Amino acid sequence: MNINSNENYLSLVITALDELIAPEVNSAAAKTAVEMMKTTLNELRKREADAPVVIKTCIVEGRKVLVDMLLCAGEAQPIFKEIGNELHFDCLLLEYQQLTSQLHAVSETLRAEHSGDQVAGLLRRVAEWELSYYTNTAALKVAEAPKFENPRQPLTKSALQDFINSLDEHIGAPVQLDKFESLMGGFGKQTFLCSYKKPDGRTRELVVRKSDPMPIMLHGSCLLDNEHALLCALPEDYPAPKPLAYAAQWQNVDGDFYIMDRSAGEVPGAFLHGMNKEMPEEVFLDLAEMLGQLHSVPLNTFSDYAEKYDAPNILQGTVADSYRANLAGWAGYIQEQEHLPSPYLIWLMNWLETNLPEDTRTPVLVHGDFNIHNVLVNEGRISAILDWECAGFGATEQDLAYIRPHISQHIEWTKFLNHYLAHGGREPDEAMMNYGMVYAALRTNLAGNKATFNLQQGRNRDLRYSMVELGFTPSFMNLALNSAKG
Known part of the structure; x- marks a missing residue:
């Protein structure tokens, strides 16, 4: 995959200084420091150019x-x-x-x-x-950062307020947003938090999940309407976000979005960096319980969803059939979408296609990114499972292999597994664990490739996406290569 240039990284940092940091700086000393940092970074850009x-x-x-x-x-x-x-x-x-x-x-x-x-x-x-x-x-001039002209506009407080007031429950009783802010987080979507006062004086907080104006993935549940439909199809009592309303091509906003009530709690850690602080054992057992519950949801629950967003016969086939269909879908997507050249991705697809086990079990709904960075913890217990954009139908081992390295750092894997089994989970086939891990890396590496492509083409100037090359891409490449040894 083509590596980002020093010029690209430096211009991204300067953009972040201008757009994110400078507006938040108050003291004269800090403002001066920001300007000196920009001058220094532009000097480095010159040293990479003329x-x-x-x-x-x-x-x-x-x-x-x-x-x-x-x-x-x-x-x-x-x-x-x-x-x-x-x-x-x-x-x-x-x-x-x-x-x-x-x-x-x-x-x-x-x-x-x-x-x-x-x-x-x-x-x-x-x-x-x-x-x-x-x-x-x-006298040297630094090059202007590449720009991608988007005729549509970012989501604004007024546009979101207009959408909320267009909903039936607010017709005749409009609300006024008193908070609207962007939340840092995942790379596949944009997330916002907003709030308003209800007639009884209590505050209602909503979370907005929105497509990026230049998405890094346009396939499967990575598509926002697909993810929204999947969340709506999940059982009502499963601890996942419950969408309230979907905004398709609202006003002149540069991506669709949907809103949901904010769930209590905080994300306890990051995939690459682990837990932010020590968590009680109950948190990890909650993870086991919720994963077991997910894998035991009857497939017919998703009949309407699969009919519209997946292959309708995927629910009648085997695990092996699911992965064959999934890989065919990914192969088509790779051909259709422009990506950076990557011999690694060719190896990855080839390995997955030639090493697919003939697993005759029925598939389950797989979260695809089930780990500590995609849950909320409230008062020492898990309150919600987040970010379903990697979900699909396949083998339970895909989720189990993905989470095992993190779980094993905190509690015994056998204890987690027994709790998972006691709450509806399926006894894992160790032979499928490596395959599940390699497959889990496919989507992340494809998304990382596209994210880096967008940066290099100037389609995205968000500093967060530099972390793809500086963290996620090598980590998931290594994950797949190590798992494919077995």
Whole structure:
């Protein structure tokens, strides 16, 4: 996969400083620091672009000055090493610094031991030479960040308020939002929090889940309407978000969204970095219980959903049939959508297709991203399972393999597994665990590829997506390769 350039990363950081950090900065010292950071980062951008040419030219000119100064001082002529086509700034910088030291030494000699107009002229010439680098680099222009023109607008407080007031329950009794803020979080969707006062004076908090204006995945439950329909199909008593209303092409907003009541609790950790703090054992047993309950939901619960959003016969086939259909879908998606070249993805698809076990069990609904970063914990217990965009039908082992590394860091895996089995889970087939883990990596690696492609094309300038290459992509590549050894 093509790697992001230094220029791309630097311009992303500057964009974040401008759009996210600077507006939140209050003190004069902090504002000054932000401006100095931007100046420094733009200097680094120049060093990744045209500054090497400037410093190389300075070296060539500085050598000419040194020759003339040594002639005047009556000293031996230097032998310079060939610069050639070298344009790496740090290598040229080392040569420049050595040349500066030589010019400094001969300038001291000339000043101490010689005099006259020639010496004065040479000393001025070397002073002008030293200034030239700064003058010429200051004149360099940094490239504008690539832009992708989107004719539609981000979700605003007023647009969201208009949508809420268009719902039946608010006709004739409009509400006014008193809070609307973006929440940092996952990479596949945008999330917002809003609130308003109800007629009885109590505050109602809503969460908005919205498509990114440049989605990183356009297949399966990663599509927002697909995810919304799946959440609506889940049993009412399952602890998942309950959508209240879906906004399709609302006003001029740059992506569909749906709203739901905010669930109590906080996310206890991140996939790559683990738990934010110690959690009681009950949290991990709740995970086992909820995963067991999910895997025991009767397949006919999803008949209408599968008819509209999946292959209708996927619920009548086997686990092996599910994965064959899923892989065919992903292969078609890869052909249809533009991605960065990746030999790794070719290997991954080939391994999944050639190593698919002939599993004759019936499939279950698989969450696909069931882990500590996608749950809410309230007062020491799990209150909700979040982010269903990786869900699909397949083997229970896909979820179990995915969560086992994290669970094993906190409680014994056998204890988790027994609790899972006691709440409707299916006895795992160890032979399917590796396959489940490799398959789980497919969607994340495809999404990461597309996210990096969007950054490189200027379709997205969100700093969060730099974390794909700097964390998620290598982690999931490694996960799949290690699991495929077995």
